[in-house]
Amino acid sequence: MNEERYAKQHLFAPIGEKGQQLLQEKHVLVVGAGALGTSSAEQLVRAGIGNITIIDRDYVEMSNLQRQQLYTEIDAKNRLPKAVAAKNRLQQLNSEVKITTHVADVQREELEKFVTGVDLILDGTDNFETRMLINDMSQKNQIPWIYGGCVGSHGLSCVILPGVTPCLNCLMEAVPLSGATCDTAGVISPAVQMVTAHQVAEALKVLVEDEKAINKGLITFDLWNHHYTNIKTSHAKKHDCPSCGDHPTYPYLSNDTKTKVAVLCGRDTVQIRPPDKKERNLNDLKQRLPQSKVKENPFLLTYEDERHRMVFFKDGRVLIHGTKDVAEARNLYHKILGS
Incomplete structure (x- = not known):
């Protein structure tokens, strides 16, 4: 010391x-x-x-x-x-x-x-x-x-x-x-x-x-x-x-109290956490998305459309920016991931 x-x-x-x-x-x-x-x-x-x-x-x-x-x-x-x-x-x-x-x-x-x-x-x-x-x-x-x-x-x-x-x-x-x-x-x-x-x-x-x-x-x-x-x-x-x-x-x-969807404090952002925890293959996800709308670093992948930004983490979580509407966020989530 x-x-x-x-x-x-x-x-x-x-x-x-x-x-x-x-x-x-x-x-x-x-x-x-x-x-x-x-x-x-x-x-x-x-x-x-x-x-x-x-x-x-x-x-x-x-x-x-x-x-x-x-x-x-x-x-x-x-x-x-x-x-x-x-x-x-x-x-x-x-x-x-x-x-x-x-x-x-x-x-x-x-x-x-x-x-x-x-x-x-x-x-x-x-x-x-x-x-x-x-x-x-x-x-x-x-x-x-x-x-x-x-x-x-x-x-x-x-x-x-x-x-x-x-x-x-x-x-x-x-x-x-x-x-x-x-x-x-x-x-x-x-x-x-x-x-x-x-x-x-x-x-x-x-x-x-x-x-x-x-x-x-x-x-x-x-x-x-x-x-x-x-x-x-x-x-x-x-x-x-x-x-x-x-x-x-x-x-x-x-x-019973475990929440999978949360609206983040102070931002137009919804977090979605999949029910079963598993590591997401960000490279596979990247191949399925328009390359011009994707940015990445070693820890996460970002996809942007006209109104929203979606950030995918390796632990399966997704942050959906541009909305506080949980239903809208879920729809975007399923549209990209199909699950």
């Missing part, structure tokens, strides 16, 4: 050299490499977390650059998968950290595989469906996770400790967590940075095992209007909660 690199962190008494050693031994899973995920991942890598895994299903676009700090115009021009672009940048920042990335949609199967050996899960997602999946997986495996979200100039963050704090399922009924989205209200970059400042500060407390210092409430703020609140949530914990109660059933890990 490079002592000089972390010298200022060593001087911070709650971490010190002992805490730094703990950080080096820990493994953090970051779910999502968008605005929250990239900011959190960069701070964790700079702090010297020993092992970081990042999962993301998307690729870099020009509209991401306003708030997703790891990416460049070249990444957007090449439509590089976010997980790949993130690793390229993060490894340049700290070669001592083991960084593993996956271009994948986060469903139960992925989480079951990637939570093995993980000490903490950080939320960098943009939808509650994935967060509820993370929540149940966290409770089932007794892994702490840190929820975060932002829209407009608003943000919020909450540490969820299995067996100690209310889980997200409990909080959903006690505290209004949803409403506007980035699709309807946009988002400013300072709100992102404020959320991840809270997420990463709490992450460091968890990882150096300073439980007394962990904030067990829900932080909310509005940067534009100068509002900041720390809401106590202990009253929200429910003994009959299906995710963290006395007799948990982990409902969001059930196949």
Whole structure:
């Protein structure tokens, strides 16, 4: 371990050299490499977390650059998968950290595989469906996770400790967590940075095992209007909660809740995930499409018609840009793939 690199962190008494050693031994899973995920991942890598895994299903676009700090115009021009672009940048920042990335949609199967050996899960997602999946997986495996979200100039963050704090399922009924989205209200970059400042500060407390210092409430703020609140949530914990109660059933890990089609936040885009996971042969697909309308890189293939852009990934997923209509997206999907 490079002592000089972390010298200022060593001087911070709650971490010190002992805490730094703990950080080096820990493994953090970051779910999502968008605005929250990239900011959190960069701070964790700079702090010297020993092992970081990042999962993301998307690729870099020009509209991401306003708030997703790891990416460049070249990444957007090449439509590089976010997980790949993130690793390229993060490894340049700290070669001592083991960084593993996956271009994948986060469903139960992925989480079951990637939570093995993980000490903490950080939320960098943009939808509650994935967060509820993370929540149940966290409770089932007794892994702490840190929820975060932002829209407009608003943000919020909450540490969820299995067996100690209310889980997200409990909080959903006690505290209004949803409403506007980035699709309807946009988002400013300072709100992102404020959320991840809270997420990463709490992450460091968890990882150096300073439980007394962990904030067990829900932080909310509005940067534009100068509002900041720390809401106590202990009253929200429910003994009959299906995710963290006395007799948990982990409902969001059930196949019944597994969605194959999703409208992506903030974009005219629908993702379609085939029911049976299998690797798609992009070269075969390319041969069936008009060559003048196809672009490709080693990770994905893009096909454009007059109104839509379809992006095919090796794991079988397809992003259909230019519509929020699920039925229209399905029709385009079947028109190209015949299945």
